[in-house]
Amino acid sequence: MSISETLIPPQPAPRETAKGITKAKALGIGLLTLWALLAAGLATLMITGWDQSKFVTYGPRYLHGLWTTLSLVLLSLACGAVLSLPLAFARMSKRKIISWPAYCYVYVFRGTPLLAQLFLIYYGLGSFRPQLEAVDLWWFFREAWYCGLFSLTINTAAYQAEILRGAIQSVPFGQREASASLGLPRGVTFWKIILPQALIVALRPYGNEIILMIKGSAVVSIVTVLDLMGETRFAFSRTFDYQSYLWAAIFYLSMVEALRHLWGWIERRLTRHLVR
Numbered sequence: 001m002s003i004s005e006t007l008i009p010p011q012p013a014p015r016e017t018a019k020g021i022t023k024a025k026a027l028g029i030g031l032l033t034l035w036a037l038l039a040a041g042l043a044t045l046m047i048t049g050w051d052q053s054k055f056v057t058y059g060p061r062y063l064h065g066l067w068t069t070l071s072l073v074l075l076s077l078a079c080g081a082v083l084s085l086p087l088a089f090a091r092m093s094k095r096k097i098i099s100w101p102a103y104c105y106v107y108v109f110r111g112t113p114l115l116a117q118l119f120l121i122y123y124g125l126g127s128f129r130p131q132l133e134a135v136d137l138w139w140f141f142r143e144a145w146y147c148g149l150f151s152l153t154i155n156t157a158a159y160q161a162e163i164l165r166g167a168i169q170s171v172p173f174g175q176r177e178a179s180a181s182l183g184l185p186r187g188v189t190f191w192k193i194i195l196p197q198a199l200i201v202a203l204r205p206y207g208n209e210i211i212l213m214i215k216g217s218a219v220v221s222i223v224t225v226l227d228l229m230g231e232t233r234f235a236f237s238r239t240f241d242y243q244s245y246l247w248a249a250i251f252y253l254s255m256v257e258a259l260r261h262l263w264g265w266i267e268r269r270l271t272r273h274l275v276r
Contacts, residue, residue, distance in 0.1 A: 042246070054235075054239060054241065058231070058235040058238075058239075058244075061226075061231045061234065061235065062228065062231055062232070062235075062247065062248075062251065064226070064231065065226055065227050065228035065229070065230060065231030065232070066228050066251055068145075068225065068226060068227040068228070068230075069214070069217055069218075069227040069228040069229075069255075070255075072145075072148060072149055072152060072217050072220065072225075072227060073152070073210070073213050073214055073217050075149055075153075076149055076152035076153045076156055076213065076217075077156060077209075077210060077213060079149075079153040079157075080152075080153045080154075080155075080156035080157040080159075080160050081157075081160055083153065083154070083157040083160075083161075084156075084157045084158075084160035084161040084163075084164055085161075085164065087102050087105065087106065087157060087158070087161035088161045088162075088164040088165040088168065090102035091103060091106065091161060091162075091165050092165055092168070092169070102161070105158060106158045106161055106162060108158075109154055109155050109157075109158035110158045110159060110162070114151065114152075114155050114216050114219055115219045115222070117151050117154070117155060118147065118148065118151040118219055118220065118222070118223060119223075121141070121147050121150055121151050122141075122144060122147040122148075122151075122223045125141045125147075126141070126142075129142075144220070144223045144224045144225045145220075145225055147223065148217075148220035148223065148225050148227075151220075152213065152216075152217060152220075155216075156209060156213055159209050159212075160206070160209060163202050163205040163206060163209065164198065164202060166201075166202075166205075167198035167199065167201040167202035167205075168194060168195070168198045170198065170201050171194050171197045171198055171201075175189075175193055175194060175197070176189060176194070179193055200270060200271060203263075203266070203267050203270065203271075204263075204267065207259070207260070207263040207267075210259060210263075211256050211259060211260070214252065214255055214256060214259070215252060215256070218252075221233055228248055228251055228252070229248060232244050232245055232247070232248040
């Protein structure tokens, strides 16, 4: 017997059932079975409670709400990406007069609820109507859709800025030193060497942010925007049928699953050279 065997006592084997399945596996199988039964029961209720007239009446409204949700999310993500680039650079600046305002922006919009930000923009800025009319901006802030787009944009810009900053800082400093030794300008080094590597690192966090934006966009329905959740609330107020929200959940789940598979394909495509 070796010295290590005498010093380290043997660990007891995990308790197993009669068929060789651990208690953890048995619990997992039991929970999965319960979820499967609940899903089957829910599907049965949907089939038995199917109402063709409601589908014909509110189906087009759901599709309209789905388009509104997708347009809001895509536009806010694109505008937030444009805004996040200077924010990320400002956060990385060594000058406090530049980095501190960017830090405060990120701190505030990541630390407060999106719903509170939406209310402050939609209801709060309405108190400044004369001032907004004086600068010809009232046409923008009087519309709930534009207020929703603006609130989603400034919120996701804070998160995207931190994702981009962390990804850029994760690139080894040796990449910059090697570029400098070759005499490459800083701009070429950043756009051709640093940023492509950083975007690969940021790929998964960006995917998570898009998923969070899809689900978080439902808050705009509270300020009368008829997105997917807004149309769902309208349908429920007319029918009082729980399936109204069930179909909304299915739509959101479908969007998230489609994005998850698309993002997985993009990640595999861009990182195929890293697979050993």
